[in-house]
Amino acid sequence: MAGKYLVHTFGCQMNAHDSDRMSEVLEARGWLVAEDAEQADLIVLNTCSVREKAEQKLRSEIGKLAPLKKRHPELVLAVAGCVAQQEGEALLGRVPHLDLVIGPDNLAELPDLVREQQAGSPPRARTVFDLSSPRFLPASPRPGRAPVSAWVTTMKGCDERCSFCIVPYTRGPERYRPHEDILRDIARFVASGAREITLLGQTVDSYRDPALPPPAALDPDESQFPELLRIIARQVPELARLRYTSPHPRHLTPSLVRAHAELPVLARHVHMPVQSGSDRVLRRMIRRYTRAEYVRRVESLREACPDLTLTTDIIVGFPGETREDFEATLDLVREVGFVGLFGFKYSPRPYTPALKLGDDVPEAEKSERLARLFEVSEAITQAHLGRLVGTTQRVLVEGASKDAARAQGRTARNEIVHVLVPPGHDATGALLDVEITQAFKHSLAGEPAPGQLAAMPARAQQPAPARRTRRSLPLAP
Ligand code: 5AD
Numbered sequence: 001m002a003g004k005y006l007v008h009t010f011g012c013q014m015n016a017h018d019s020d021r022m023s024e025v026l027e028a029r030g031w032l033v034a035e036d037a038e039q040a041d042l043i044v045l046n047t048c049s050v051r052e053k054a055e056q057k058l059r060s061e062i063g064k065l066a067p068l069k070k071r072h073p074e075l076v077l078a079v080a081g082c083v084a085q086q087e088g089e090a091l092l093g094r095v096p097h098l099d100l101v102i103g104p105d106n107l108a109e110l111p112d113l114v115r116e117q118q119a120g121s122p123p124r125a126r127t128v129f130d131l132s133s134p135r136f137l138p139a140s141p142r143p144g145r146a147p148v149s150a151w152v153t154t155m156k157g158c159d160e161r162c163s164f165c166i167v168p169y170t171r172g173p174e175r176y177r178p179h180e181d182i183l184r185d186i187a188r189f190v191a192s193g194a195r196e197i198t199l200l201g202q203t204v205d206s207y208r209d210p211a212l213p214p215p216a217a218l219d220p221d222e223s224q225f226p227e228l229l230r231i232i233a234r235q236v237p238e239l240a241r242l243r244y245t246s247p248h249p250r251h252l253t254p255s256l257v258r259a260h261a262e263l264p265v266l267a268r269h270v271h272m273p274v275q276s277g278s279d280r281v282l283r284r285m286i287r288r289y290t291r292a293e294y295v296r297r298v299e300s301l302r303e304a305c306p307d308l309t310l311t312t313d314i315i316v317g318f319p320g321e322t323r324e325d326f327e328a329t330l331d332l333v334r335e336v337g338f339v340g341l342f343g344f345k346y347s348p349r350p351y352t353p354a355l356k357l358g359d360d361v362p363e364a365e366k367s368e369r370l371a372r373l374f375e376v377s378e379a380i381t382q383a384h385l386g387r388l389v390g391t392t393q394r395v396l397v398e399g400a401s402k403d404a405a406r407a408q409g410r411t412a413r414n415e416i417v418h419v420l421v422p423p424g425h426d427a428t429g430a431l432l433d434v435e436i437t438q439a440f441k442h443s444l445a446g447e448p449a450p451g452q453l454a455a456m457p458a459r460a461q462q463p464a465p466a467r468r469t470r471r472s473l474p475l476a477p
Helices: 013-028 052-071 081-087 089-094 104-118 167-171 179-191 225-235 254-262 279-284 291-304 323-336 353-357 363-388
Strands: 004-009 042-047 076-080 100-102 124-126 149-153 196-200 241-245 269-271 309-316 340-345 392-400 406-410 416-420 431-439 443-448
Touching: 004 013, 013 042, 013 081, 013 104, 013 149, 013 196, 042 052, 042 081, 052 076, 076 081, 076 104, 081 089, 081 100, 081 104, 081 167, 089 100, 089 124, 100 104, 104 124, 149 179, 179 196, 179 225, 196 225, 225 241, 225 254, 254 291, 279 323, 291 323, 309 323, 309 363, 323 363, 340 363, 363 431, 363 443, 392 416, 392 443, 416 431
Parallel strands: 004 042, 042 076, 076 100, 100 124, 149 196, 196 241, 269 309, 309 340, 416 443
Antiparallel strands: 392 406, 392 431, 406 416, 431 443
């Protein structure tokens, strides 16, 4: 029996994407979004286990739902995502009010599994990887209602064995989506109003598809990702921007750099996780590149696109990380000039090889290193954003900003810009030339350059917010 549902998303963009697909399979079977948890017949917590903190958040969130389940025993409570895959049956044993545990590869089965629960089945865990015939749920945006910037999955799983990372265990081995299916999703999004596509995969640049021309060189690091980018650029000419996340530096090969030089549709920003600036730590992380190799790849990208910005992920306090190792990381951050970064304290994860290395950097030291990392990084961000004041930047407007008089969008280099929009106009989806007037901590403000008003139709309705997914569960206080 279809009813009302809520999906609560934790963690990465892949989870947000999976949540969207769950909503679509449910809605295809007549389910509607509930306004609050009290009304819901089904609540799905789509979980993350990349760091322990994320897992703790889930535990507290499930705990909060116990009284609700007591009041409404017919409510179906499900845990999806990486914690589901990692814990399976065991989670049902630990959380007595839980009905369903569903892995990332079993999302299509959600409506049937829920129906079983509603018919009185005992709690059930379904966490089977689809190894022999990988399944990628197609996106089904509503006509005219697609977000300006949409995400399309190109691969799932991960064949790297970075010693800190749980993802290969929760998402399984790499499986790639046929390029025709990717093109179909992109076309559907573009036809429904999207102007920017971000290709999504754990190591998005390791892409392979036997139906595409072979890699440009015999080098095992070469993939068919550059070919995928080329075919998208060719077959979807109306696309305003194409992004991808996250690449593994190993596959950022000369042919991918060439694609950046040749394809104007490719955004002038790459988020390329480096994790550490110390060769000793990189080796123990099993990252399969040295600092010098990473820097060389950055340099060749910059030669191809001088205005390109780079952002990254960094782990501090990895087992055995000395002060010198950490200084080497700070030094790399300055050398590359990352305009933004996500920094994390190392968190030991089940199944991962780094568990054997212990967790010997004290918590206080990790906190201190993280604070210093952010200090260095924010100074770079500030200098970078400050330099843009007084320039004119092309901004793809994604939706309303927090400030009612402004819309929010991004430049090709991924700087967030709050644009002043005259009353009665809607700039959503427009590519606007914006004169930058002010730099904030993490974003810019500006006004449309003269003559840009024509790109903004009179507003027919309230603009949709720029935010893409629900990140909090509306629980009764
Ligand atoms: N501890 C801390 N950070 C981690 N990440 C992945 N695994 C861990 C871990 N065990 C970080 C990496 C990765 C990002 C998504 O999360 O920096 O790029």
